[in-house]
Amino acid sequence: MFKLYLDPGHGGADSGATANGLQEKNITLDIALRIRDLLEKDYEDVNIRMSRTTDTTRSLSQRTNDANSWGADYFLSIHVNAFNGSAQGYEDYIHTSLTDSSLTAQYRNIMHDEITKVNNLSNRGKKKANFHVLRETAMSALLTENGFIDNTSDAEKLRSSSWRQAVAQGHVNGLAGAFNLTRKQTTTPNDLYRVIVDGTQEGAYRDEQNILNAVSRNLQTAERIVIEKV
Structure with missing residues (x-):
């Protein structure tokens, strides 16, 4: 059983980045819920726990403590970026203490490749940072930054439900490849x-x-x- 801790960034009183009529907390939750639904629909032996499933406030410590006590195999934090209005694209992060040959980096390489195949964003590369959710998690962890909310071009993509679905699928494809998830057997279609x-x-x-x-x-x-x- 693969245990994924899925963390939609921000929430509740913490809106995250805001621009172009969008709030980061809403976008991250939407993408994360789509990731959860796709995993549950398409893959066997996956147990998913989320830091939040609604617009609620959760501290960073609450998120990492919850993941650690639950014994997650992987921590995936979904975010949206902001900077100066002109910056745009996708990037992801592992902790600064990790080498490029670490297991966490190997997982990230697979995730990065699958996400950038489908997100139609400029690729800003694989990065490292001392973010709390990367530092305080007992398991491998990845934080993805899915476009810049204050960039007009990226914001139009963030606004699109079909784009968010594609991004969610990219994350799922990465998880399936990194952790050798077993796809559910196809059977005669049932009613939806x-x-x-x-x-x-x-x-x-x-x-x-x-x-x-x-x-x-x-x-x-x-x-x-x-x-x-x-």
Whole structure:
């Protein structure tokens, strides 16, 4: 069982970067939820825990402590960049203490290649930093910066749901390659069901267990959950 700790950056009182009518916290959550849904739909033996699934405030220590106590195999933090309005593109980070031959760097190399294949952003390269979520995690960790919210061209992509879906798929492809995930066997197509939580689609699933998982995730917080056959 592969245990992924998925961390949508910022949230709640911390909006992250803001520009062009967009907030980083909303984009990171959207991409992370798409990553979760794709993994649950397409791969076997994957257990996903998220630092947040709604617009809630979580401190950096809460995130890393939660991942460490849960015993995650990998920590993936999703972010969006900002700088001066002209900077643009994709980059990702591992901790400064790690060598380019470390296992974490090897995982990152696979992730980087798969994400940059599909994100249609300029490639700013593989970088290192002393970020809290990279330093305080007991497992390998990666932080991805998916475009610049204050750059007009990148912001148009960030605004697109189809682009965010492609970026999520790139992350999933990277995880599958890095950790040798097993794709679920294809069977005769079943009916597709949408899970709608308080008027917003949470996901669309064919597998009964994925439908039940989606309901369970929202059962304590939602006022209304609808399962609708497509």
